[in-house]
Amino acid sequence: MTRRSLRNAAAAACMALAWVVAPPTPAVWRQLAGAFVRPALLPFTWAALAEAQRSGDDAEYFARARQLLDLMPTWTDGHAVFAYRLALDERRAAADPTGADAWRRLQTALAWLESARADAGRREVELLQTMAFLPEVACRQQPALAERLAAGGGAAALADRYLAQAERLRGSPEVREQRTFLAPKLAAGLLAAGERAQALGVLATAISRSAEVRDRQLATEWATRLDEVRRWLAGDTDVDLGAVYDDPRFEPLWPHLR
Amino acid sequence: MTGLRARHPFTLTFVHCLRRALLPVLGATGASALLRTATTTPLAGLETAPGAQTPWLHLPLVVAAFACAAAAATFWPLFAARRPGRDQVERLQRGPLRGCGAALAGALLAQLVLTLPLMTGFARLLGAPATAVAHVELPVPPQPLLTATQPRLSFALGDRVLDEVRLRPAAGPPTGPWQPTHVRVHVDGAPAAAAEVTFEQSLQLVRVPLPARPLHTLELEFVSGTVPLLFPRGAVVAVEAGTRSGLWNGVRAAWIYLLPSFVALALAMLFGAAATLPTVLTAAGGLLFVGTIGGAGPADDAVRSLLRGHEVLAGRTFSACIPSLAAGSLAMIVAMLLRRRLGR
Amino acid sequence: MATAISARQLAVTFPRRGRQQAVDALRPLDLDLAPGRIVGVLGPNGSGKTTLLRVLAGLQLPTGGTATVLDQPPTARALRRRVAFQPEGPLPLDVLSAREFLAYVGAELGLPNAESDARAERWLERLDLRHTGRRWIRTFSTGMQRRLALAAALLGDPEVLLLDEPTAGLDPFGSATVMAILRERAAAGTAVLMASHQLLEVEEICDEVLVLQAGELRARGTLAALLGTDAQALVVRGLDDGAIARLGDAARRLGGEVLAVERQRQHLFALFRRLAGPRGGQP
Structure with a gap:
């Protein structure tokens, strides 16, 4: 056996071993192909995106954005920017009195971000937080959309769902605090949907989680306010709601406290 | 078979290029269709945009251009220095370009034959509309800024019958607290749209339907707002009424796609007296890349217009053809003069 | 011309x-x-x-x-x-x-x-x-x-x-x-x-x-x-060495000069043509 054939045999054995230890998946192949294709195509994809913005229509612009992000699937900020642009198109709000178009665009944008989660890696939590706040921003821009979402607990219910997923992925204090501070909006949405019991449950959970808020003074204050609301909603009309009415964070609940 | 045998540099190069490029182009077309399906992640709710399908049409087109140009440059010995048998061909050839012009034409015809089905058939599969509409960029006035201090801008419509006009101004920094700018559109002195149009952000597209009769002037009147609007070239596009054949549009796009190859081979003809084949191929490849995918020149515009359903030669594509034509023709003339000066 | x-x-x-x-x-x-x-x-x-x-x-x-x-x-x-x-x-x-x-x-x-x-x-x-x-x-x-x-x-x-x-x-x-x-x-x-x-x-x-x-x-x-040569060759067959020597003498008597006496060799191309090939009959 010559030295050359020994070398070849050793190389083949290493390849086989590598295949067994870390079998290549379609994702790995995609990643490998992307590494070669990306540098060659990115400049032209960016140019095509700019051209679509300059002379194409919305559909072409977002299709180009998708092509760009197909080349850079892990760029979560990019996904967020284009999904937000898709959902928050002010130009179309005026021509959409029923909010149907806004609702369709919001669903598409959320589906876009949902599809980006697979490649987000460590930034999946940030992507879920981005998804959580998109419905609320869209509702502010298009009130008709808020009415459409009201039956399901409003934008806050959607936000809480995504934050809950984020919390399950990584229970960081930030995410937990976000859910705690979302409680007034979520409770207001549930009250608007006629789900009083659920709203009380949300408030009770938030009160108990207030203890985890890192700012101790804020934690105490927040728990007190939430408890005042909970008691009032539970039938204790002697509760003084002055501080609640003074706090704009509780504004969504004000209509339900009269 | 006597009469059918290719004997002239034009037919010889045409047949050779066709033979060499046919399989690569078929392969690239198949690969393009497969890759498009495999790599595009569909998203329910997003409208399809044929205008964004340009990469998949470019792929086989670029392969056709590269294959034909490379086949011609390697086949005809006078496209590069120190090629085997160059003396023999140079001595046999008549004409100031020693057959290079005929070889170039043969290569371009082969490319056209391969490109036509792609532009007319494959483009339709990628979503190109069956009909084309002329989109004409209106010439802009000298100071195309619409503000409270310069409240009117006029554009000549040239007696065209138009379907609509598309406004896409760039927004400047607000002159006061931000207020969207409202603009009233007049056509031939009469209001065109029932309501005013509003611009809130830069490059916002607003479509204004127009009456179907010959129109002379379009006037934009600033009504209110704090966002100055700049209308550079391409910001006001008139969409003509009536449609044209999409097939014919594809044919025109195919012709335009020949221009990068024309420039590349014309320059090969010029530098071929001194540069060897690897240099010529590298330079021609670079030129083709820049002229097609790179977007320098009219080819990219033509493909985009075709897929968008815009009439190919109506917009800026026509003017973009002129530098390519001029560069190629100039290279050929200089090559001709140089050969004459050098004797042979 | x-x-x-x-x-x-x-x-x-x-x-x-x-x-x-x-x-x-x-x-x-x-x-x-x-x-x-x-x-x-x-x-x-x-x-x-x-x-x-x-x-x-x-x-x-x-x-x-x-x-x-x-x-x-x-x-x-x-x-x-x-x-x-x-x-x-x-x-x-x-x-x-x-x-x-x-x-x-x-x-x-x-x-x-x-x-x-x-x-x-x-x-x-x-x-x-x-x-x-x-x-x-x-x-x-x-x-x-x-x-x-x-x-x-x-x-x-x-x-x-x-x-x-x-x-x-x-x-x-x-x-x-x-x-x-x-x-x-x-x-x-x-x-x-x-x-x-x-x-x-x-x-x-x-x-x-x-x-x-x-x-x-x-x-x-x-x-x-x-x-620069005017030498001519006489190619003979069937003579023994003595006869060749006498032929040389005769040449000298006639005023010539014997430059070389050697056996004629087979030309390589002739041999090649005879031995190698179906196209050997061609010129």
Whole structure:
């Protein structure tokens, strides 16, 4: 056996071993192909995106954005920017009195971000937080959309769902605090949907989680306010709601406290 | 078979290029269709945009251009220095370009034959509309800024019958607290749209339907707002009424796609007296890349217009053809003069 | 027309390029070649043989002196068909078949298609290339390519043939065929100027030779004159050594000088032709 054939045999054995230890998946192949294709195509994809913005229509612009992000699937900020642009198109709000178009665009944008989660890696939590706040921003821009979402607990219910997923992925204090501070909006949405019991449950959970808020003074204050609301909603009309009415964070609940 | 045998540099190069490029182009077309399906992640709710399908049409087109140009440059010995048998061909050839012009034409015809089905058939599969509409960029006035201090801008419509006009101004920094700018559109002195149009952000597209009769002037009147609007070239596009054949549009796009190859081979003809084949191929490849995918020149515009359903030669594509034509023709003339000066 | 090729003080100097010094590829030389004559150009590599042929073919402008071919400057368009040039090296357009290549040459020489194809078939037959069918030229052996190059040169029935290494890479039969064709062409009045390293072949068919060295003409003339010999050989058979000695004595008595007595050797080509090959009967 010559030295050359020994070398070849050793190389083949290493390849086989590598295949067994870390079998290549379609994702790995995609990643490998992307590494070669990306540098060659990115400049032209960016140019095509700019051209679509300059002379194409919305559909072409977002299709180009998708092509760009197909080349850079892990760029979560990019996904967020284009999904937000898709959902928050002010130009179309005026021509959409029923909010149907806004609702369709919001669903598409959320589906876009949902599809980006697979490649987000460590930034999946940030992507879920981005998804959580998109419905609320869209509702502010298009009130008709808020009415459409009201039956399901409003934008806050959607936000809480995504934050809950984020919390399950990584229970960081930030995410937990976000859910705690979302409680007034979520409770207001549930009250608007006629789900009083659920709203009380949300408030009770938030009160108990207030203890985890890192700012101790804020934690105490927040728990007190939430408890005042909970008691009032539970039938204790002697509760003084002055501080609640003074706090704009509780504004969504004000209509339900009269 | 006597009469059918290719004997002239034009037919010889045409047949050779066709033979060499046919399989690569078929392969690239198949690969393009497969890759498009495999790599595009569909998203329910997003409208399809044929205008964004340009990469998949470019792929086989670029392969056709590269294959034909490379086949011609390697086949005809006078496209590069120190090629085997160059003396023999140079001595046999008549004409100031020693057959290079005929070889170039043969290569371009082969490319056209391969490109036509792609532009007319494959483009339709990628979503190109069956009909084309002329989109004409209106010439802009000298100071195309619409503000409270310069409240009117006029554009000549040239007696065209138009379907609509598309406004896409760039927004400047607000002159006061931000207020969207409202603009009233007049056509031939009469209001065109029932309501005013509003611009809130830069490059916002607003479509204004127009009456179907010959129109002379379009006037934009600033009504209110704090966002100055700049209308550079391409910001006001008139969409003509009536449609044209999409097939014919594809044919025109195919012709335009020949221009990068024309420039590349014309320059090969010029530098071929001194540069060897690897240099010529590298330079021609670079030129083709820049002229097609790179977007320098009219080819990219033509493909985009075709897929968008815009009439190919109506917009800026026509003017973009002129530098390519001029560069190629100039290279050929200089090559001709140089050969004459050098004797042979 | 007294001469087919005439050159006076013909010189070619390649100018200095970068670090390379100027090169005198051809120092001033005079040359006359009459119709029907075959002249061989000999010399080592780089001696200026190809440059001389390229100048006469109109592919290289001389930097000094003058040359005329068939009473016209070598670059004259009218000479394209009357003067054929067979350069050395591989053929161009090597993805064509032999017939396609000859059809192209014929068309460029202005031959009608039918006549061009008929002549092509004739030369392909004569040069043993008929069997090549649709094979690309690039798949041909060197010898086949040389033979096809000669066919292309002969297609226009030229009055002057300029050949650069016409038999390089040919087998002995191919060489013999080429030599026979050149002799026939010369007999028909074609002037042939051929550069070659094949001294035996040059000796066999050339009426005159030019010897170049470093671009300079070192010798010119008929072989007899250049070799400077008037010796004649008497070839006999059937005599023993004593009879040979007596024959030598008789020669001396008649005033001659016996230069050598040796046994005649079989010529290698004759042996080769006898032993090797189905085409041995060809010239």
